[in-house]
Amino acid sequence: MNSEGFEALLARASAPAQGAHAPAIDLSHHLSDVSRARETSPLKLFQKYFNKPGLIGLAGGLPAPAYFPFTDISSNILVHNSFPSSTSPESTFSWLWKLLGAKEKTTSISVPKFATRPEDINLATALQYGLSSGLPQLNKLVKDFSKKVYQPAYENWTTLLHAGNTDAWNKVVLTLCNPGEGVLVSRWTYPSAMATMKPYDIQPVTVDIDAQGMRADALREVLANWDEAARGMPRPHVLYTVPIGENPTGTTTGLQRKKDIYQICVEFDVIIVCDDPYYVLQEGTYIPKAQREVRASETDEEFIASLEPSYLKIDYQGRVIRLDTFSKTMAPGCRLGWYTCNEMFAERIERAAETSTQAPCGFSQSLVASTLIQWGEPGFMRWLKGLRVQYTLRRDFLVDCFSEEFQLTSAAGSGLWTGCQVYNASPRTRPSSFFNEKMPVAKPLFSFVPPTSGMFVWLKVHLADHPDYETVGVKELESKLFIELAEAGVVMGPGFMFNPTDDWSDVTSGHFRVSFSNGEKEDFKKATTIFGRVLREFMSA
Template sequence: MSSNKSIDLSHHLNTLSRSRVPSPLKYVVDYMNQPGMISLAGGLPHPSAFPYNTVNLEVYSPDADIAPTSTKAKTTMDISVTKDVSPDRPNNLSVALQYGASTGSKSLSLFLHDFAKRVFRPAYSDFQVLLHFGNTDGWNKVVNLFCESGDYILIEEHTYPSSQALWAPMGCRGVPVSMDKDGIIPDALECVLQEWEDSHPGTKRPHLLYIVPTGQNPTGSTIPVERKKLIYDICVKYDVIICEDDPYYFLQMPNYTPASDRCTHESVLPAQDESVIDEALLDALVPTFVSLDYQGRVIRLETFSKTMGPGNRLGYFVCNPLFSERLVRASEVTTQAPAGWSQAIVEEHLKAWKYEGYIRWLFGLRQLYTIRRDWLCDLIFSEFDVLPSPDGIPHDYIALPKGHGKRMDANPKSKYIFSFSAPKGGMFVWVQLNLSNHPKFEGIRASGEEYPEEKLETQIWMELIREKLLLTPGSFYSPVLGPNQRMKREKGVAFFRLAFSFETREDMEKGVKRMARVFERSWGFAELLN
């Protein structure tokens, strides 16, 4: 890790964040922890009044084979958290269920700091780790750290809707940056920032980029490290803070291979040796933005939601000391520390697994979601005629109803129903519908409908629902440009997001068959090619 420290980025803080002062009650807690101190100051309930004595949990062993295709028994181990306080057991219910510092558990934070140093490898030395309630809470605190009413925020062309629902009521505005199958396009980002004064005269240039770089929600795109370097350099050039919201980071996958060319799903669990585990992990994962960050301008949002369960409501920031201190001040008067239950259980769990055990668990998740990704993509190949995309289509494949691919003429570009790419991470396959050959599209557009693509997308969505298949329509992910303003999408296209994270393979198969029926019926495909 580099020995250089983060630079001064205090000019990015908003008025609210600059104005925050430490909660005086937190000073009391600091003094209470001094050896020999007798405290009659704090209004802390006595631990004997906590009606919980011991928490016993049976958890998976880190090398448990959780692959959905496995027939092996899943090995388990026992962990427990007791109320008893002792020097050799800092993780106990008397502390976990008590009021405490807004920074959260010290021992858990130390574990995560070491983990971040070894896995994320920040490119500056004085980075800090701060616990939060999951990435939704983390993003809320980031917005309230940097954004004033009326600010512009750089976002992806298709973006996570809850992230917008937070800042839109504040009067902030989204600035969408064009994407392709590998995420946002560096030249497009540079163009937005370079031309800002001409395109938005008299307004402050955006100074915050919100980005989901791995298995992006909704598109499933994963940004290659070479592109990350270009994006980071642009943000340095124009003094932009990057919020790296990366919940799917450990769900990265090998490239998809069609079932006809694939022998089997080989295990991706590494050997026991710790150095081998480290290198295997780093070889398998695209480096993070924070690993490129030699200035401290990246705030990484990390979470246990996709690795140990969203109900834990636990995650952490990786950021520079200035941002960490201001985030603590905000936490003191809003969320306090994350729930003691979650901290105690996750801490004891990670203590039992140890670093190398946690890494092996993460590799197991990678295998699980690789198999699930392949299930869904295999089924699309099975239920449609899937062909390599012609030039000019920003995805790897185009799909037609079964039996029609061989009948295509020399120019199939105008005849396909949708295009897609197999994701390299996350939980989603993003399909782009080709509406230009849908029999209803020209009529809707000729009627003067303001959003003809969205109207037809909604009609198709309702057809799918009547067929008992629920997908997520692309309109849910349209950027908010301002009050009652949304980005108009590219003409003649619509989108659906398909999740492969939850349903069984059997139900996925039923779902893709239903999708094929609806698409063929909606496009009138038999008549189209006659």
């Protein structure tokens, strides 16, 4: 053996195996009183006897599967490559109407009541009372996905199915927070998540944001200067974030920002709850129509590498609880998703599920699992790539509509949008036929940053320029504009809904959340035209 070989052997023997990580640190002091008080459901004591061969179980109140009326369920599902995986010129025409036409290709899945092979998904099991962690087959599929795509940076992480991110967050709130506590959230954030926690007297503590979402420096300031007496609550130990395509601002938190925030959370011992429904809808930078180029297809590895890493990837202590959902990758009515988090939190959440939602719906679990199995892992990746392209086309089309209705000028951002490409939208300069000359470009009416992820464009309407701004106030003006838009035929999400507090002192603009997730092209065109007309009239009133 030559010396080089010997050294290499030694190096291999002493280095940790590739991908090996340390276990999570002890974070059990974060559990709420309610969570600590949860005992293992007494009925689960029988669990250890359930699989003993030959044993006759007369303990559980399980109805006989013979009485389930459903002898099988089946579904025709779209093939995994139903949507183009690249933004070729052809793909822009494929949006929506192609799908509704004759070209839709499907494949079928079927779940029998009784399967021949025990490892196959069957209704006798899926529709019976079962483990709150979910069908083992589906739990394995999502665990494999989390491992491949999110790559948690510690050893003893696990996954647990849940009944959708809203209920998943509800369970996390009850697992981590006591009444009277606060949760760190972005200055503008998802109202349903706030409505979940506020009735338990768990209040939002806002952290300022910029183009990447929550600001690390602002987070540090809040935590470092926490005044328990002035705030009326202990320093928060839970942070809620939608890191990719935040709802409503559309902002996306990059890796360095995530590292900065994570380190602050290590320093101040904060648990990060990462509600990430838009993770795969990462559309990338908006390129104006004229300069737009075809985006090529990607391998799975290129696709995963092109996505902003999850907080899990830097979570070496196990302090991230990640919420994933099938609501955006399949359908909201699945009411199905999964937690990826450390085993200690997963165990406590599973106990909470046992005495409330139990397992997610068996139809949903078996149909979603069968779809994933039918497509295969590469097929599911291909499906996600297709969705990403669809949302990219939608985002592009909506921003294009704004650029046609308004005079967009690209500018370096300030404040909320520091350092990113801000579009200032002014009334379009139109050739005047009477004077046969161009009108000067007017003052911008609103600004926005084309989102790089998610479903939403967040418009910042310059209401400070409205004649009644001083007398009426920004909140009232925003509501007035919302109503005028609705009466003219367009509903956009009014910004006031996304203010997690009653504080308006730092708000000088109106906001509207515009969703491009649904609707037809002509809707976007018509909506932006109406918006332009109503806004111009409103601002010059």
